[in-house]
Amino acid sequence: MDIAKLRAAHPDHWMRAAAIRTLTLDAVAAANSGHSGMPMGMADVATVLFEKHLKFDASAPLWEDRDRFILSAGHGSMLVYSLLYLTGYAQMPLEEIKNFRQMGAKTAGHPENFLLDAVETTTGPLGQGISNAVGFAMAEESLRARFGKKLQDHYTYCIAGDGCLMEGVSHEAIALAGRQKLSKLIVFWDNNNITIDGKVELSDRTDQPMRFKAAGWHVQEIDGHDPEAIDAAITAAKNAGKPSMIACKTHIALGHAQQDTSKGHGALTDADQMKAAKEAYGWTAAPFEIPADIKAQWEAIGSRGREDRAAWEARLDEQSDRRQEEFARTFAGEAPKKLSAVIRALKKQISESAPKVATRKSSEMVLEVINPVLPETIGGSADLTGSNNTLTADMGVFDENNRKGRYVYYGIREHGMAAAMNGMALHGGIRPYGGTFFCFTDYARPAMRLSALMQIPVTYVMTHDSIGLGEDGPTHQPVEHLAICRATPNTLTIRPCDTVETAEAWEIALTSQKTPTVLALTRQGLPTQRKEHKVKNLVAQGGYVLADSDGKRQAILIATGSEVEIAMAAREILQEAGIGTRVVSMPCMELFAEQDLAYRRKVLPAGPVRVGVEAGARAGGWDKLLLGERGREQKQAFVGLDRFGASAPIDELYEKFGITAENVVAQVKALLG
């Protein structure tokens, strides 16, 4: 690459981009860790994007109608941090750049949305950012349809690398975006032909432009170091009428001795090589120093959107008070006041009518009353709509010609669905939920972990939550999945036992601000356990006494979901045998653990023998409840499943694996000796 020629062709642009490159070099060198090459390769694209196209105001990082900029290749975090510092974001003083990757700094190794307002999403695990971007673009379409172009009308830009495009989730995202004709989504592919192991061709020879075209995208191929080509391509992309991919031929670590090598991907810290690179750039300032004229140019870029924003604020002010309030409420992620009222009414009605339904069906009943009062929900399923029961009558289908529709046919794309939901939740103004079989939590797992890490309240509607799904067999029967969800930090795993608990679970999920919720729901019908109406949300306590012992309390049965019915049946037998038995429903272990000691002691007193019942692995939190919480090793047992399931009708499976009232009774009697 002839650096001198690049400099000469666009000298001002060159120095602006060089500011990104040198900040990157300096920060990585100071940290002695990080990834230099990507920001150096994509500095030109980013500079042109920020200078000429991106709608933003550095003084208002949370402006609801800003264009979203997502760095899917999150290891190149110094690209984002440089841009934030240069354009003058208050959260990014130079000190932060100097503290790159240090304890307590906002400049984490990979961009983290919960540390910086201007970081739209947490990236690093490859393929996630581009898949989030699809969700951002969907959110924009939905909110534009709801609030009008005056309030919501922006683009979503994303930079993705070869790693992002090799990851499977990118396929799901790209196909979904193409299907949905998301015309305000623009992806730059950093086509530098380098991965960690070497040249891309070592592992991949995909014709990416053809691949994107096959998915229904508009595609351009440009020189990623030519600012005019970049500008023209972005303009064309904005008018393409479908999602647009701009393949940017770039040189990783441009101008550095490690340019175009896999070493250039990592931390470039050699002092002499850094010096040589800066010389080639024509950069004479000291480390971390940006010459005043260049900083001024960048700050002008940072305030370029100020007028746009003022005009937008004026348009917002023109709206009726009610509309302004609704807009604010929606973006704040606050549930409407009506929510608790409709939940309560449903609970009351259910307690009275006491239907026997599967909790997946209970969930649908809840959604039928919720969705009409929560216009910000966008629901969907990974091609299991009729099984997950996620579609309600009022929603309409989100589609290219019906952006007011609130139901998404995600296709067989659990991972892409979860990542898109993350994007929607991060965008603001949307409360997404989506369903699949609980077992296929596995497919969505990387994005589900990010929901938790990113502190966003996505709701996962996971049905067919045990061997109770029957004949489809062990590939479809979750065993360890409750354990997986419960072991994940900042995740609520709720397994309701009936419709009332399901309603309470949904209330928790929909009022959560910083925690995702996993609802584990049954395929099989369950009787209503909560026949006495209580206004209070009992699931919010995690566990509670569903039925206390008659007479002296000798046993406590703790159960979740479908196994509460079994525990209740066992209680009946035990009581008849004169063994006083309490049943504790434990729909959410995380919330139970948050209760104070006095409450936990009241629910789980020391003394009686304890038997846990759940059609899943004991590793799913049971040791703590049975051995801990004042339990004792000799006085506890677990009735569950520490192996894979089998293909057979449901009743035979429960029988085969001994998850029966009779076995629970036998365990209690054995423990009582």
Place this chain on the structure above:
Amino acid sequence: MDIAKLRAAHPDHWMRAAAIRTLTLDAVAAANSGHSGMPMGMADVATVLFEKHLKFDASAPLWEDRDRFILSAGHGSMLVYSLLYLTGYAQMPLEEIKNFRQMGAKTAGHPENFLLDAVETTTGPLGQGISNAVGFAMAEESLRARFGKKLQDHYTYCIAGDGCLMEGVSHEAIALAGRQKLSKLIVFWDNNNITIDGKVELSDRTDQPMRFKAAGWHVQEIDGHDPEAIDAAITAAKNAGKPSMIACKTHIALGHAQQDTSKGHGALTDADQMKAAKEAYGWTAAPFEIPADIKAQWEAIGSRGREDRAAWEARLDEQSDRRQEEFARTFAGEAPKKLSAVIRALKKQISESAPKVATRKSSEMVLEVINPVLPETIGGSADLTGSNNTLTADMGVFDENNRKGRYVYYGIREHGMAAAMNGMALHGGIRPYGGTFFCFTDYARPAMRLSALMQIPVTYVMTHDSIGLGEDGPTHQPVEHLAICRATPNTLTIRPCDTVETAEAWEIALTSQKTPTVLALTRQGLPTQRKEHKVKNLVAQGGYVLADSDGKRQAILIATGSEVEIAMAAREILQEAGIGTRVVSMPCMELFAEQDLAYRRKVLPAGPVRVGVEAGARAGGWDKLLLGERGREQKQAFVGLDRFGASAPIDELYEKFGITAENVVAQVKALLG
């Protein structure tokens, strides 16, 4: 679809295919559950494939050189079961067909490799079969290079549906196959335009032929009900010189009232509609009855390969005894005798030299001695070769022009890698291992679960196994991942503390026959703990006393991996303070749980206080070891991490989260009161 015309055009073929269709209808109706439409749609393709192309012998389902046939759209299991019954496999009497989806039947809801020899892989979770198929084809290439065309020279055929092609993992698999020019891999796409939610276009408009071409595949598009077109396409695919995709335009539930509908995907049980469909087929036999002439035709197909196999047996007999033995050993998955000798020698040398190295480096040291004596290993990494340390000097790179190479550059495809490894292990003759960061276990999770369910000894080399990876931050720092692996049935999770334990862990992984192994390895250097050479494999006991107390035993510290060093440092401080302290190294909780009570009691006696130390979530099996196993709630504590990590240098992270010897000491002292 004009059934009459199809019947008339190829009457014999028609009736053979109709046998599949009617068996499917009958079995699903009897089970009152299952998926009728897919086998009915693809019966013509399967019939032509089995009749004219597939190299197999129904009397020898395990023949090492058979063509492999994989039903990626596993819900269509009745297609496979019908074919096995019709062609005369001994394991598939008519009784099994009649017991479809019933308890104890081999005809599980989805095909399960561990129930039927002729089922090459367990499918159902979509996208897995086609991704396994890539591994099968790689295994064939590798074994052909090793043993010669005389012994190994077969095709891998796969039927994939829209669901398989929507799943992200299919992208990884297709791109890998294209990159590797796997010319003996042939995929039929069941292009029926139906998913569970409705028409495919509800969620997808991908141009699949263009997509496959972009990935380097040979592509044909045919009428999937025209036997001549099917035959010609397979012939062309075999000679394509690259992986081949045949897009078969089909009608789901062909000839049934539910043809071309999403209802046709599921269980078609309406008696009148079944009757009408059979009439349309010209089928007059009773349910489950196959007219003798048709059965005879199918059985002739089933024995078509008998001569081929006899010729192959003759060729095998011509080989030297040593070569025959090696071929048999390799396919039996038995480790060579030399393995334990080289492991022992390395252990001895390490105990003496006591290096301080990261266990990912230890793993490389082990592989350097193992790979030369285990020619069946195929290693690789998802683009982290230099970080996972999975490549050894002797391996060579597996590539289109070097099929003897044993190292695979999988690219940024953790899921595709895991699924391909499953395929290789299932094929036989290969012992695959592959690496990525432990945190990205998440990406590979669906395939890792299948390794366990399918009972195949794949080895996952998961490095950077804690916050110890440092600055890359929480997106890259595993917390709940040990819990995930430990909660999964039939999975060995081993976290060694030094090079000796790493060598023992590899010995366990490489001699396992039916259980996959996850090795959790550090980025950071660790001292050698096992300085006294022992021939015995101590990791095989799961946990053992690494250092006993001096004086009265008051405390037991239980630790794994990198935290053993911390426990040992804590022990030193405690001993100096006069508190007798035992350190138990617990590299594998699953193996410890398998030890008899006497041994477990010896290692973890009641009495002393216990502190667990692991830089991960307590949910990862610790409650059982601390509260159970004769532990007591008031006498135990855990030093670990029940939240996400952070981006900072390693030492500061351990300090911040209190995973230090000082904190362990403080916990012990607090417990002793």
